[in-house]
Amino acid sequence: MSQSTKKRDTAGAKAAIQVARWIEPWGESRFPVDVDFLAKGCHTMYERDDPITQVHGASWKGGDGFLQRNPDDAKEWWITYSTNVGPGRQRFTKAHELGHYILHSRQKDEFRCGPDVIVEKDTGEPNIEAQANQFASYLLMPANHVRPSIEKSPITLDLISERASFYGVSFEAMCIRFVEITGERAVLVYWDNGMMKRWSRSEPAKLQRLWIDNPKGYPLEPIPGAVAADPLVRQCPEGQIVPANLWFKNAPDGEMLREMKHTSDTFERVLSLLIVPKFYPRWALDGEEGEDDTYDRFIGGGR
Missing domain, CATH: 1.10.10 (Arc Repressor Mutant, subunit A)
Known part of the structure; x- marks a missing residue:
């Protein structure tokens, strides 16, 4: 199956x-x-x-x-x-x-x-x-309570941080929960010591056929040109607009997405949150499947 x-x-x-x-x-x-x-x-x-x-x-x-x-x-x-x-x-x-x-x-x-x-x-x-x-x-973090609280305002890492404080959970756990329940096309990437450790997509992002291409399965470094790769930007809670095909090779030229970044003050851990507009036609061909999210098969550590 x-x-x-x-x-x-x-x-x-x-x-x-x-x-x-x-x-x-x-x-x-x-x-x-x-x-x-x-x-x-x-x-x-x-x-x-x-x-x-x-x-x-x-x-x-x-x-x-x-x-x-x-x-x-x-x-x-x-x-x-x-x-x-x-x-x-x-x-x-x-x-x-x-x-x-x-x-x-x-x-x-x-x-x-x-x-x-x-x-x-x-x-x-x-x-x-x-x-x-x-x-x-x-x-x-019950979905019927979280969802209304994140849908009434534009998504930023500051909003997610405020929600994490309200529910008494870690910032990372709140990010994961957001991706689980949001109606946005959202992708969360977790970097540890400069290498991508895992990533996760919202259900709408899966329907959009968004995936991070890593055909050889090697640990990935931050993508050149992305906010995640800029050592001078440690925090970017509002996000920057970047070309979508920096992250997703199946994105059409000219399409853009919003990339947010959070760097831990304690560890060299970075979270990238990507919000992708809905594009038409679909990025992937009918019947084409991307690789599974690493969250779907990896024992993770949402803290």
């Missing part, structure tokens, strides 16, 4: 929507979501006798989260999360572990989650890490 025809796994989303109903009556005050509160009370919703009794942080290296049974009482569960990351990442990790408790704790007694599994993308195959990430994303 091809990537485009695989049925999406929505187990995490359905579980998150069910849990979110608890706090919907609180209105806007429910954000940022109090994951600790939900974790310690959700056993009552599911009529379980093995509650989560502790949610606590630890100064870990190489790990993000841990869900395990209490070694002294198998009827209790503990969530542990790394305090070596920012509060937004901590909140997402706790929600991820809560997703494991709700969805998977009947299957095994512990779940160790490092930076290589947090925010793994759904590829259409059963995957408990992708399900837990989907649960966390839908719980913390």
